[in-house]
């Protein structure tokens with residue numbers, strides 16, 4: 001059963017009695033706020049805690065260092081199934097407000113707030129009693145967080161002798177993700193986005209340059225052999241290719257083969273606007289379910305600085321492509337990554353975001369994350385700004401009749417990097 005169905009069931013099951021709803025809202029708020037905290041500031045862990053965890057036979061490492069989406073994270077799961085792709089820092093570190101002090105044998109994570117030294121299992125709040133706009137306060141006393149274990153198939157190799165983890169990775173516990181071609185034309189000539197670690201994974205020998213459909217099919221089969229609940233949906237990404245189609249031909253061929261083999265696994269692809277919008281229909285026809293056309297940064301001046309190559313595509317072109325993609329794939333199935341932490345004027349940011357939502361595009365709102373090896377200067381997303389933006393986007397989804405829970409594949413559905421669904425569940429419950 002998908003996350004969307006589960007959450008709908010849950011809402012349906014709730015007795016419309018006020019105290020049940022208040023309790024459920026408090027839990028959802030706690031999860032949203034803690035997830036925002038973990039995404040923006042990460043979690044800290046000491047060498048001695050890692051050893052203590054490993055002695056229990058729990059495999060614990062710092063996760064991947066590059067590739068699709070924000071990197072260097074480890075996946076954790078809340079009690080309602082919501083996942084968080086969380087950056088980890090070795091103690092002592094200035095960033096995180098929470099430290100992992102233990103992981104129990106059932107993989108429950110015990111955290112303590114660094115300043116107060118209080119355990120989340122017996123004390124309160126990630127941030128403050130009331131959020132700025134007076135919404136429900138969080139209560140961490142019943143918040144359950146679990147480590148998602150490293151899949152076992154990562155230690156196996158395919159028939160060519162390539163480790164499966166170099167072909168595709170589990171993002172959380174239901175999404176398999178891969179970069180089908182790990183090169184991007186902007187890396188030639190120093191035009192790459194400053195936050196991107198795409199080719200670093202190749203330099204670190206963590207992946208292979210090209211992934212074929214056959215290799216991905218083998219990896220899906222192996223992942224599902226380990227756990228039939230793995231790979232409910234697929235996320236495919238690609239570096240921008242030098243040809244005019246910008247890699248769409250590669251996607252066309254791979255998606256067609258994957259869809260033929262696994263017609264019930266929805267496939268998400270991520271692109272930048274290519275030259276000819278006819279590709280949207282072609283990609284849909286071969287089996288693509290959802291598409292991400294990634295702007296990355298809303299403010300044009302910051303975008304030019306952060307994405308020297310990609311920002312040559314104007315926002316007008318993005319709008320033209322988003323609209324065409326929404327026409328072909330329908331609302332809720334088109335998304336765009338929007339990185340926060342660069343915005344100087346949050347009201348202007350919200351206005352821009354509003355325009356994107358208005359045309360039916362869902363934003364994957366993420367905190368900026370610095371990948372070691374990139375030349376991005378220190379930036380940090382303020383967790384309260386992040387929450388304000390998410391709550392705003394969730395309310396706008398309702399206003400424009402969008403529902404991120406209906407997204408069938410990719411980053412919106414996964415939610416590991418962006419809690420839009422978590423925020424939406426709160427707002428929709430308030431509405432009803």
Ligand code: SF4
Pocket residue numbers: 068069070085171172175177235410411412414415416417418
């Ligand atoms: S949202 Fe999920 S699928 Fe997308 S990059 Fe993050 S962890 Fe991966």
